[in-house]
Amino acid sequence: ALTAGIVGLPNVGKSTLFNAITQAGAESANYPFCTIDPNVGIVEVPDDRLNKLTELVKPKKTIPTAFEFTDIAGIVQGASKGEGLGNQFLSHIRQVDAICHVVRCFVDENITHVSGIIDPIDDIEIINLELILADLESVTKRFQRVEKLARQKDKAALAEYDVLMKLKDGLENDQSARALDFTEDQWKVVKQLHLLTSKPILYVANVSEDEIVDPEGNEYVQKVKNFAANENAEVIVVCAKIESEIAELEHDEKEMFLEELGINESGLDQLIKASYQLLGLATYFTAGEQEVRAWTFQEGIKAPQAAGIIHTDFERGFIRAETVSYHDLVEAGAMAQAKEKGNVRLEGKEYIVRDGDVIHFRFNV
Numbered sequence: 001a002l003t004a005g006i007v008g009l010p011n012v013g014k015s016t017l018f019n020a021i022t023q024a025g026a027e028s029a030n031y032p033f034c035t036i037d038p039n040v041g042i043v044e045v046p047d048d049r050l051n052k053l054t055e056l057v058k059p060k061k062t063i064p065t066a067f068e069f070t071d072i073a074g075i076v077q078g079a080s081k082g083e084g085l086g087n088q089f090l091s092h093i094r095q096v097d098a099i100c101h102v103v104r105c106f107v108d109e110n111i112t113h114v115s116g117i118i119d120p121i122d123d124i125e126i127i128n129l130e131l132i133l134a135d136l137e138s139v140t141k142r143f144q145r146v147e148k149l150a151r152q153k154d155k156a157a158l159a160e161y162d163v164l165m166k167l168k169d170g171l172e173n174d175q176s177a178r179a180l181d182f183t184e185d186q187w188k189v190v191k192q193l194h195l196l197t198s199k200p201i202l203y204v205a206n207v208s209e210d211e212i213v214d215p216e217g218n219e220y221v222q223k224v225k226n227f228a229a230n231e232n233a234e235v236i237v238v239c240a241k242i243e244s245e246i247a248e249l250e251h252d253e254k255e256m257f258l259e260e261l262g263i264n265e266s267g268l269d270q271l272i273k274a275s276y277q278l279l280g281l282a283t284y285f286t287a288g289e290q291e292v293r294a295w296t297f298q299e300g301i302k303a304p305q306a307a308g309i310i311h312t313d314f315e316r317g318f319i320r321a322e323t324v325s326y327h328d329l330v331e332a333g334a335m336a337q338a339k340e341k342g343n344v345r346l347e348g349k350e351y352i353v354r355d356g357d358v359i360h361f362r363f364n365v
């Protein structure tokens with residue numbers, strides 16, 4: 001399963017945020033495919049559409065979909081020099097599919113900051129530098145292989161050579177791979193190199209309790225937003241401390257608490273949704289009288305593969321996918337009406353599943 005890794009310097013609020021994630025935790029019995037590991041937190045993906053479908057279909061059970069966050073521990077500074085725990089830090093980042101980079105935007109004199117002063121851009125750059133140095137090493141190694149082939153005028157090697165040159169140039173100027181300008185074809189080559197700084201990233205600005213209602217007033221948050229805009233990255237503002245309190249509440253209490261604070265959606269819920277998208281994940285639904293359920297798939301897959309997420313037999317014996325979009329179903333009011341209106345499509349093996357599809361799979365056993 002794809003996972004988003006939580007990284008950050010010490011004392012920025014990572015553990016507090018990760019605790020909120022595990023507290024809010026999903027019923028793991030429903031998600032047998034998920035990893036059981038103290039460094040992995042399974043979260044349910046909040047989705048209003050699932051509530052609406054439940055109202056329409058009135059099933060016995062409703063099951064949201066879930067995915068995993070990974071807490072990336074380890075020492076950051078000096079990591080690229082390959083010193084013990086630092087090395088581990090890099091290898092953990094290698095294993096995740098996207099990065100949630102937590103930065104400290106709260107002021108609290110009682111909690112020391114590793115650099116002595118609060119400067120979120122400095123923090124971001126400390127970590128990024130380690131990742132950039134590690135990537136530079138990967139690129140240099142790759143060069144040695146590709147150079148020879150490029151000299152023999154091998155076409156693929158020549159194209160890769162250009163990409164590597166551009167990467168080397170950028171990385172040497174302290175730029176992450178994701179911040180560089182590549183054509184679509186070049187980007188495909190970059191992806192195959194599995195660099196650390198080409199992984200999708202979002203920044204989590206951790207603000208203090210009294211700033212969560214109006215984070216725009218926090219100058220650090222503004223700085224992080226400006227920085228992130230350069231990389232086309234998103235910034236999610238949270239107060240980790242409040243999130244860990246919210247995570248302990250039951251659903252109704254949580255709603256009340258948020259209302260009192262004057263916020264619509266908890267920072268954690270926003271983070272979950274944004275990370276899900278960052279990973280390229282999307283949701284389809286099954287809606288029967290027994291169970292209404294959300295399923296996670298990777299964008300771009302075809303109907304049989306999507307069926308296989310429920311059960312391998314569904315994929316093997318796939319016949320067709322009776323599909324209606326969430327919007328059409330809600331507008332029709334019920335499955336029968338949607339059928340009458342001709343909104344239920346019979347899709348075959350080549351159909352590329354879309355976010356929000358409500359699907360009934362037909363298959364041979």
Ligand code: GDP
Nearest residue numbers: 010011012013014015016108207208239240241
């Ligand atoms: P980590 O080292 O990045 O995992 O940081 P921790 O989660 O352990 O947090 C470091 C310290 O900062 C702890 O004492 C937390 O209680 C405190 N802290 C974390 N988030 C917040 C916050 O939003 N506001 C304030 N005031 N303190 C926080």
